[in-house]
Amino acid sequence: MKNTGKELEERIKELTCLYEVSSIIGNTEVSQLHESFNAIALSLKKGFQYPDQTEIAIETPICSVEAKQINDTFQLTSEIQVFNEQKGCIIAYLNGETSFLIEEKQLLDNVALKIGNLLERIEIQQNEASLKRQMERVDRLGILGEITAGIAHELNTPLANILGFAELLKDEFHEDKHILQDLDKIIENAIFSREVVKKLMFFACEMPQEMQMVNLVPSIKNSLSLLDASFKKAGVKYIVKLDDDKLILRADTIQLTQIIFNLIINAIYFSPKDGLVTIEASQTKNHIILKISDEGPGLSEEALEKVFQPFFTTKPTGDGSGLGLSVVHGIISSHKGLIAVENNKSKGATFTVTLPKS
Numbered sequence: 322m323k324n325t326g327k328e329l330e331e332r333i334k335e336l337t338c339l340y341e342v343s344s345i346i347g348n349t350e351v352s353q354l355h356e357s358f359n360a361i362a363l364s365l366k367k368g369f370q371y372p373d374q375t376e377i378a379i380e381t382p383i384c385s386v387e388a389k390q391i392n393d394t395f396q397l398t399s400e401i402q403v404f405n406e407q408k409g410c411i412i413a414y415l416n417g418e419t420s421f422l423i424e425e426k427q428l429l430d431n432v433a434l435k436i437g438n439l440l441e442r443i444e445i446q447q448n449e450a451s452l453k454r455q456m457e458r459v460d461r462l463g464i465l466g467e468i469t470a471g472i473a474h475e476l477n478t479p480l481a482n483i484l485g486f487a488e489l490l491k492d493e494f495h496e497d498k499h500i501l502q503d504l505d506k507i508i509e510n511a512i513f514s515r516e517v518v519k520k521l522m523f524f525a526c527e528m529p530q531e532m533q534m535v536n537l538v539p540s541i542k543n544s545l546s547l548l549d550a551s552f553k554k555a556g557v558k559y560i561v562k563l564d565d566d567k568l569i570l571r572a573d574t575i576q577l578t579q580i581i582f583n584l585i586i587n588a589i590y591f592s593p594k595d596g597l598v599t600i601e602a603s604q605t606k607n608h609i610i611l612k613i614s615d616e617g618p619g620l621s622e623e624a625l626e627k628v629f630q631p632f633f634t635t636k637p638t639g640d641g642s643g644l645g646l647s648v649v650h651g652i653i654s655s656h657k658g659l660i661a662v663e664n665n666k667s668k669g670a671t672f673t674v675t676l677p678k679s
């Protein structure tokens with residue numbers, strides 16, 4: 322009779338623990354995961370036959386609770402499964418004469434199952450949030466693309482007029498040095514604005530595309546010879562690593578050069594003196610891969626997230642418009658390719674472009 326009473330007491334403790342764990346888990350947000358795990362560990366400890374001699378550890382990739390002091394004679398482990406993969410475990414340590422009860426193993430398994438469900442819920446929430454952010458970005462880029470295309474069209478004609486009339490005035494005032502200097506400034510600024518408009522049109526994918534089979538290698542070599550002076554001026558070196566002399570893909574040659582150009586110009590800009598820019602090109606069965614890395618400061622968290630958004634720039638005013646990489650992104654998307662950026666382990670950043678061969 323006495324034993325039955327004790328057993329009953331144990332079952333009540335276990336059920337209380339399960340109830341507590343369920344309500345802790347039901348109310349848990351990602352930000353409070355640590356507090357929740359601590360509360361679960363405490364509740365589990367109380368649910369065991371000898372709470373004073375029992376310690377609980379919970380190990381998962383995103384949050385862990387260590388056992389207070391491990392001086393155990395017995396150990397019990399339950400795996401935590403997240404989407405059918407083992408993602409950690411709960412370990413109960415007991416320092417006592419008799420081992421764990423079968424019911425205690427069941428309790429631990431039950432709690433491990435509940436923690437697994439919680440981690441699945443968190444993973445789904447995080448995926449949803451990241452998907453939402455991506456959709457918002459695509460939406461924003463789409464709307465901005467339309468607006469920019471409109472602005473670019475509107476500006477093209479007046480800019481052409483400014484340039485044309487300034488040239489005419491130059492003929493008319495060819496004897497007045499002062500006026501000629503002012504006119505040159507007008508022309509210079511109009512040309513700069515025309516370049517910005519061109520970039521805007523690239524960004525909005527408004528430039529006509531001429532797709533043909535091209536070899537990436539000469540495009541890289543041409544870009545490098547055009548940028549040779551920029552490398553020298555900045556005191557930056559470069560190295561080219563090519564998998565093959567022929568890296569053929571279906572693309573618009575001018576836009577391909579635009580990608581290479583923009584990425585290398587940024588790499589030079591952010592490189593320290595004597596820094597090395599590495600240009601690598603390789604191929605897989607269906608893709609051509611271009612990697613451009615530098616030894617600069619790399620990108621901040623914010624920059625990593627916003628780098629392809631139009632008008633995002635960390636360069637001082639006058640140095641950058643924040644359009645280069647959104648143009649690159651636009652071109653790559655229209656080629657059904659991908660671009661990614663990551664910071665290197667040691668220093669600098671690497672931009673990886675993957676383009677389909679056909």
Ligand code: ADP
Binds near residue numbers: 618642643645647
């Ligand atoms: P811009 O060069 O006019 O600023 P981009 O779109 O080319 O516009 O680049 C946007 C921003 O991305 C830069 O201002 C900089 O913050 C970041 N960035 C681009 N390339 C690199 C690089 N190689 N290293 C570090 N930051 C970079």
